[in-house]
Amino acid sequence: QQPVQSPQAVILREGEDAVINCSSSKALYSVHWYRQKHGEAPVFLMILLKGGEQKGHEKISASFNEKKQQSSLYLTASQLSYSGTYFCGTDQTGANNLFFGTGTRLTVIP
Amino acid sequence: SAVISQKPSRDICQRGTSLTIQCQVDSQVTMMFWYRQQPGQSLTLIATANQGSEATYESGFVIDKFPISRPNLTFSTLTVSNMSPEDSSIYLCSVGGGSHTGELFFGEGSRLTVL
Numbered sequence: 001q002q003p004v005q006s007p008q009a010v011i012l013r014e015g016e017d018a019v020i021n022c023s024s025s026k027a028l029y030s031v032h033w034y035r036q037k038h039g040e041a042p043v044f045l046m047i048l049l050k051g052g053e054q055k056g057h058e059k060i061s062a063s064f065n066e067k068k069q070q071s072s073l074y075l076t077a078s079q080l081s082y083s084g085t086y087f088c089g090t091d092q093t094g095a096n097n098l099f100f101g102t103g104t105r106l107t108v109i110p
Numbered sequence: 111s112a113v114i115s116q117k118p119s120r121d122i123c124q125r126g127t128s129l130t131i132q133c134q135v136d137s138q139v140t141m142m143f144w145y146r147q148q149p150g151q152s153l154t155l156i157a158t159a160n161q162g163s164e165a166t167y168e169s170g171f172v173i174d175k176f177p178i179s180r181p182n183l184t185f186s187t188l189t190v191s192n193m194s195p196e197d198s199s200i201y202l203c204s205v206g207g208g209s210h211t212g213e214l215f216f217g218e219g220s221r222l223t224v225l
Contacts, residue, residue, distance in 0.1 A: 096141050099155060
């Protein structure tokens with residue numbers, strides 16, 4: 001049931017953009033995005049609900065294709081603070097018990 | 111937002127022993143979840159801790175190995191029983207109910223090393 005993310009890792013220079021993809025084999029109620037820095041707990045970024053309602057972070061956007069069971073996270077004008085591992089979390093029922101993706105390690109360099 | 115305290119933050123245990131991890135939340139929450147994160151890996155859902163009833167376990171996790179208690183709406187424990195080195199991992203408590211619908215808050219995790 002684990003969603004698959006791509007790419008596995010990406011290195012950006014400050015100011016560059018990135019797209020992280022998340023693909024599930026199951027029908028989804030919602031998709032969450034979290035960022036985890038080394039040695040810290042994951043932090044919520046974004047949630048995309050079935051039907052198109054979206055809530056989340058100001059400087060980061062995302063899309064959710066319910067039919068394809070895919071979501072993408074868009075990071076624009078990256079900052080050093082964007083470095084970390086990004087996980088998508090998928091909710092199949094609305095019960096909020098998330099299955100997290102394989103993760104994407106993002107490194108932003110000056 | 112919810113503030114979650116986990117204890118212990120880390121421990122080193124001997125094979126065959128058991129360890130109980132505590133999760134305390136600063137507000138009443140309906141949903142509490144336990145995750146495991148092995149070094150460099152993603153988070154794996156162990157179970158949903160239900161208040162007043164047995165926990166709901168995910169595939170690959172059983173109650174005998176990971177008994178969970180949820181005596182009230184602010185507290186839960188996860189016990190890792192009869193530990194082996196394969197149980198070395200970070201165990202995270204998570205709660206739902208943020209201002210963003212469905213947002214999960216995580217505790218800082220309990221890093222367990224089994225020798």
